[in-house]
Amino acid sequence: MSKEITSRATDYSQWYNDLIIKGSLADYSAVRGCMVIKPYGFALWENMRDVLDRMFKETGHENAYFPLFVPKSLFEAEEKNAEGFAKECAVVTHYRLKGDTENKGKLIVDPEAKLEEELVVRPTSEAIIWNTYKNWIQSYRDLPLLINQWANVVRWEMRTRLFLRTAEFLWQEGHTAHATAEEAVAETVQMLDVYAKFVEEYMAVPVIKGVKTESERFAGAVDTYCIEALMQDGKALQAGTSHFLGQNFAKAFDVKFSDKDNKLDYVWATSWGVSTRLVGALVMAHSDDDGLILPPKIAPLQVVIVPIYKGNDKKDLLDAKGKEFVQQLKAAGIRVKFDNNDNARPGWKFAEYEMKGVPVRIAFGLRDLENNTVEIVRRDTKEKSSISMHGLVENIVKLLDGIQQNIYNKALAYRDSHITKTDSWEEFEKLLDEKGGFIAAHWDGTAETEEAIKEKTKATIRCIPLNNEMEEGKCILTGKPSKQRVLFARAY
Amino acid sequence: MSKEITSRATDYSQWYNDLIIKGSLADYSAVRGCMVIKPYGFALWENMRDVLDRMFKETGHENAYFPLFVPKSLFEAEEKNAEGFAKECAVVTHYRLKGDTENKGKLIVDPEAKLEEELVVRPTSEAIIWNTYKNWIQSYRDLPLLINQWANVVRWEMRTRLFLRTAEFLWQEGHTAHATAEEAVAETVQMLDVYAKFVEEYMAVPVIKGVKTESERFAGAVDTYCIEALMQDGKALQAGTSHFLGQNFAKAFDVKFSDKDNKLDYVWATSWGVSTRLVGALVMAHSDDDGLILPPKIAPLQVVIVPIYKGNDKKDLLDAKGKEFVQQLKAAGIRVKFDNNDNARPGWKFAEYEMKGVPVRIAFGLRDLENNTVEIVRRDTKEKSSISMHGLVENIVKLLDGIQQNIYNKALAYRDSHITKTDSWEEFEKLLDEKGGFIAAHWDGTAETEEAIKEKTKATIRCIPLNNEMEEGKCILTGKPSKQRVLFARAY
Numbered sequence: 001m002s003k004e005i006t007s008r009a010t011d012y013s014q015w016y017n018d019l020i021i022k023g024s025l026a027d028y029s030a031v032r033g034c035m036v037i038k039p040y041g042f043a044l045w046e047n048m049r050d051v052l053d054r055m056f057k058e059t060g061h062e063n064a065y066f067p068l069f070v071p072k073s074l075f076e077a078e079e080k081n082a083e084g085f086a087k088e089c090a091v092v093t094h095y096r097l098k099g100d101t102e103n104k105g106k107l108i109v110d111p112e113a114k115l116e117e118e119l120v121v122r123p124t125s126e127a128i129i130w131n132t133y134k135n136w137i138q139s140y141r142d143l144p145l146l147i148n149q150w151a152n153v154v155r156w157e158m159r160t161r162l163f164l165r166t167a168e169f170l171w172q173e174g175h176t177a178h179a180t181a182e183e184a185v186a187e188t189v190q191m192l193d194v195y196a197k198f199v200e201e202y203m204a205v206p207v208i209k210g211v212k213t214e215s216e217r218f219a220g221a222v223d224t225y226c227i228e229a230l231m232q233d234g235k236a237l238q239a240g241t242s243h244f245l246g247q248n249f250a251k252a253f254d255v256k257f258s259d260k261d262n263k264l265d266y267v268w269a270t271s272w273g274v275s276t277r278l279v280g281a282l283v284m285a286h287s288d289d290d291g292l293i294l295p296p297k298i299a300p301l302q303v304v305i306v307p308i309y310k311g312n313d314k315k316d317l318l319d320a321k322g323k324e325f326v327q328q329l330k331a332a333g334i335r336v337k338f339d340n341n342d343n344a345r346p347g348w349k350f351a352e353y354e355m356k357g358v359p360v361r362i363a364f365g366l367r368d369l370e371n372n373t374v375e376i377v378r379r380d381t382k383e384k385s386s387i388s389m390h391g392l393v394e395n396i397v398k399l400l401d402g403i404q405q406n407i408y409n410k411a412l413a414y415r416d417s418h419i420t421k422t423d424s425w426e427e428f429e430k431l432l433d434e435k436g437g438f439i440a441a442h443w444d445g446t447a448e449t450e451e452a453i454k455e456k457t458k459a460t461i462r463c464i465p466l467n468n469e470m471e472e473g474k475c476i477l478t479g480k481p482s483k484q485r486v487l488f489a490r491a492y
Numbered sequence: 493m494s495k496e497i498t499s500r501a502t503d504y505s506q507w508y509n510d511l512i513i514k515g516s517l518a519d520y521s522a523v524r525g526c527m528v529i530k531p532y533g534f535a536l537w538e539n540m541r542d543v544l545d546r547m548f549k550e551t552g553h554e555n556a557y558f559p560l561f562v563p564k565s566l567f568e569a570e571e572k573n574a575e576g577f578a579k580e581c582a583v584v585t586h587y588r589l590k591g592d593t594e595n596k597g598k599l600i601v602d603p604e605a606k607l608e609e610e611l612v613v614r615p616t617s618e619a620i621i622w623n624t625y626k627n628w629i630q631s632y633r634d635l636p637l638l639i640n641q642w643a644n645v646v647r648w649e650m651r652t653r654l655f656l657r658t659a660e661f662l663w664q665e666g667h668t669a670h671a672t673a674e675e676a677v678a679e680t681v682q683m684l685d686v687y688a689k690f691v692e693e694y695m696a697v698p699v700i701k702g703v704k705t706e707s708e709r710f711a712g713a714v715d716t717y718c719i720e721a722l723m724q725d726g727k728a729l730q731a732g733t734s735h736f737l738g739q740n741f742a743k744a745f746d747v748k749f750s751d752k753d754n755k756l757d758y759v760w761a762t763s764w765g766v767s768t769r770l771v772g773a774l775v776m777a778h779s780d781d782d783g784l785i786l787p788p789k790i791a792p793l794q795v796v797i798v799p800i801y802k803g804n805d806k807k808d809l810l811d812a813k814g815k816e817f818v819q820q821l822k823a824a825g826i827r828v829k830f831d832n833n834d835n836a837r838p839g840w841k842f843a844e845y846e847m848k849g850v851p852v853r854i855a856f857g858l859r860d861l862e863n864n865t866v867e868i869v870r871r872d873t874k875e876k877s878s879i880s881m882h883g884l885v886e887n888i889v890k891l892l893d894g895i896q897q898n899i900y901n902k903a904l905a906y907r908d909s910h911i912t913k914t915d916s917w918e919e920f921e922k923l924l925d926e927k928g929g930f931i932a933a934h935w936d937g938t939a940e941t942e943e944a945i946k947e948k949t950k951a952t953i954r955c956i957p958l959n960n961e962m963e964e965g966k967c968i969l970t971g972k973p974s975k976q977r978v979l980f981a982r983a984y
Contacts, residue, residue, distance in 0.1 A: 027624065027627070027628075029558070029559050029620070029624065030559075030563055030566055030620065030623050030624075031559040031561045031562070031563060031611065031620070034559035034560070034561065035559075036556065036557070036558050036559070036624050037556055037557040038556055039554035039555065039556045039639065042554070042555050042556050042557055043554065043555070046555065062531035062534070062535065063531065063534050063535070063538065064528065064529055064530055064531045064533075064534050065528070065529040065534055065662065066521070066528050067521050067522075067523040067526035067527075067528070067660055068526070068613075068644055068646065068660050069523045069526065069582075069660070070523070071522055071523060072589070072599060074522055075589075075599070076597065076598055076599050079597055082589075082599060083591075086588070086589040086590060086591070086599055087588055087589070087590075088587075088588070089587070089588060089589050090561075090584045090586075090587055090611070091584060091585065091586040091587070091588075091589065091601050092582045092583060092584050092585075092613065093583065093584075093585045093586065093601065094582075094583040094585065095580075095581070095582055095583070095648040096578070096579055096580070096581060096583075096648065097564070097567075097574075097578040097579070097581050097583065097612070098578060098579075099575075099578070105568065105571055106568055107564060107567070107568050107574060107578055109583050109585065109610055118601055119523065119582070120589070121560075121584065121613075128521070128522065128523070131522050132519065132521065132522075132528050135519070136519075141835065147531065151644075152560055152643075152644065154560065156587040156588065168559055168560050168561070170557065343633065
């Protein structure tokens with residue numbers, strides 16, 4: 001193989017980078033911490049985005065678009081939110097460049113074009129959106145307001161990783177306004193469910209739904225709900241968050257509505273988002289040492305067909321048959337490519353599509369034509385079989401379903417075998433170092449203990465699972481009383 | 493009517509703003525020159541985007557995503573491009589805010605977090621993209637490279653107008669690389685044709701295809717092709733541009749490829765874009781003094797159904813029938829809404845949907861139920877008719893087609909009657925002031941004359957039409973010899 005991938009056992013982190021780069025999902029860019037999403041990676045994101053967008057619309061949301069920039073004075077308005085993001089803000093201070101008189105052909109920032117008020121490049125849009133909602137909401141008739149935005153945001157992270165943590169990333173952010181706290185909480189939970197359904201059913205990644213502790217909460221939220229996934233190295237990954245914002249932003253931006261009895265009250269809010277980070281989660285959850293393994297439901301390409309021949313002998317026959325297959329598969333709604341490119345040999349192509357995680361490969365040569373068979377290889381298990389050309393489409397449809405199910409089951413079995421209960425600190429540390437995964441342990445409920453555990457072990461409380469079992473116990477670190485176990489893990 | 497619109501005759505510019513705001517397409521924002529695209533406006537843009545995206549993919553292009561920021565040193569690399577956009581650049585100079593010690597709860601830019609190299613917020617992405625292509629292109633086998641990006645860009649304009657000219661706007665930008673000049677020119681022309689087809693067939697706005705003069709060319713291009721549309725006030729609007737970039741960017745970023753004979757040469761480039769500005773063009777081309785008129789093919793809502801009733805007498809019957817219509821129309825792929833909201837009266841609803849430009853309104857009451865009829869009103873002509881409930885769907889489908897055709901024909905007739913030839917300077921000025929539209933006049937081919945005419949009349953050369961008729965004549969201003977007429981107009 002021309003493209004060597006570092007194995008997971010050798011260096012998990014390098015394995016991940018290799019997959020992203022050699023699988024053609026993304027590339028590094030000239031801008032610190034920003035990446036280029038390549039066509040193959042973007043097609044994957046488009047498929048994910050389209051499914052999510054449909055789910056948002058089915059739950060009554062509409063898309064809109066708000067400015068990229070947030071004037072500093074607005075950004076400051078909700079203090080906790082501002083404080084939480086201040087350290088990561090890219091700031092526009094000038095609006096013009098001019099020729100450098102000392103250096104021909106070079107430009108400098110024009111000092112005369114300094115903005116009166118600096119503009120923050122949005123790290124999230126609550127501030128600019130709630131400043132707008134102020135004008136849109138007067139009465140209960142204007143509620144609920146259910147809006148989503150697909151956008152780029154910028155958070156100046158010091159340590160970045162392709163897809164997982166980049167200075168600029170693409171995401172969607174829902175921002176809703178409601179007449180009552182109950183309605184807003186119901187919306188928060190509904191969107192968490194939408195995320196969980198998407199990640200499990202489409203990305204084939206099982207998740208745990210839960211609530212964040214105060215320390216891990218979104219800056220400005222009353223409660224942060226989350227879905228947590230587990231990667232193959234035993235580290236957790238937060239795959240999506242849904243925030244109940246209470247009346248915090250309504251108060252910061254003075255957004256009131258009159259109810260049916262003409263009484264004025266502040267509006268209740270939610271916000272929720274998932275990002276291109278999900279692509280990283282997808283890659284790390286399923287792939288192997290030979291390349292990507294993509295779930296059929298969102299794979300840019302579901303099937304690739306490779307003709308096997310030497311020289312040009314009867315290549316026309318193979319081409320004709322290949323195109324016939326493409327037509328049949330496309331008619332069944334399958335994303336398929338016929339790769340009859342002469343510049344590459346079948347073996348090279350096999351490795352290439354394996355690297356790219358195409359779920360099913362069909363190969364056939366002249367002998368197959370005579371026998372009316374094709375060779376099928378599924379990417380997830382690498383099982384090879386020879387099947388009849390008759391009923392090919394039906395078999396492929398079934399196979400794609402089977403692959404989707406299989407990779408989910410595999411990830412689920414891994415996840416389920418990596419939730420470990422312990423009541424001993426010694427074992428807690430050992431589990432983190434040797435087994436990984438989620439550790440269900442008692443915690444005394446204080447931020448101090450949470451912080452102390454993080455300092456000692458790098459593990460954080462990923463969440464308090466929804467519908468958690470109540471169980472008396474003693475805090476794993478302090479021995480103080482606890483009413484329930486929470487899930488600890490090292491995380492991305 | 494609750495929402496008064498300024499008439500076109502009174503104040504065309506105010507009429508336009510009224511339509512955008514009261515038609516719920518967009519809103520002003522707290523950021524100078526930036527707007528909020530409201531859900532109704534965004535749904536319109538989504539429909540436009542989806543059609544264009546399909547057309548791009550059908551012509552072999554793939555989507556990708558490149559960073560929002562361009563390091564200043566890259567931005568400078570293609571000098572003409574840099575010079576052309578330098579005056580409009582928003583510049584990020586810092587990456588952190590911190591608490592203001594003198595003003596509790598306020599933030600200031602952290603002077604210690606100054607970037608070593610400033611980042612330009614992309615006004616267009618040639619620089620960052622060609623810097624990336626350098627790594628992607630080695631051989632003729634890597635060509636052509638056909639990539640499109642949907643993105644936000646920022647150009648710090650001093651005078652802004654909703655949709656037509658905003659500091660931030662949404663757009664798509666295609667960036668392609670080719671082995672020969674001929675191929676690149678063919679691509680440039682192909683994409684111009686795609687734009688023309690989209691604007692004419694979907695937006696129902698006739699356009700003239702042409703080439704820009706040197707003064708109006710995109711900064712860094714060898715040739716800029718454009719489509720020019722005419723608004724109802726007689727002003728022209730550039731609706732899309734497609735640039736042949738020659739080897740300018742390949743040379744600036746040192747992008748070479750080896751051909752089949754292993755000879756190295758610089759790559760040939762194109763770029764092409766349309767933006768949310770098209771929404772402004774759409775509004776100004778068709779709408780009237782009662783509100784928006786939207787072409788059925790891209791209208792967010794094609795049909796609205798309003799039940800007519802007093803009190804709650806037999807409202808159930810109307811609701812049941814309305815929902816039946818919705819089901820039938822949706823099954824035929826029609827975007828339809830049944831508005832049985834009790835909070836508003838039919839007259840208010842009629843005005844509201846007229847304002848929003850919904851192409852067809854269906855209304856029916858109890859008497860209609862008995863007669864098996866409904867009342868239909870088309871938005872473009874306001875013609876009202878009573879038709880049978882039987883065959884309703886087929887009639888609506890036909891009607892929508894008819895409306896699409898009619899508003900195109902109307903815009904075409906207006907446009908065609910507003911291309912005027914003249915050989916007299918006096919008449920030239922008079923035509924601009926009194927009639928407007930395109931004026932076909934001779935020009936001596938110099939940038940000086942072009943500039944002089946612009947200073948005297950505010951008219952610019954919109955384009956030299958493709959396949960222009962060759963005709964000897966004398967320049968309208970200088971009397972110097974000319975070989976063809978060019979199209980002048982005042983423009984948005």
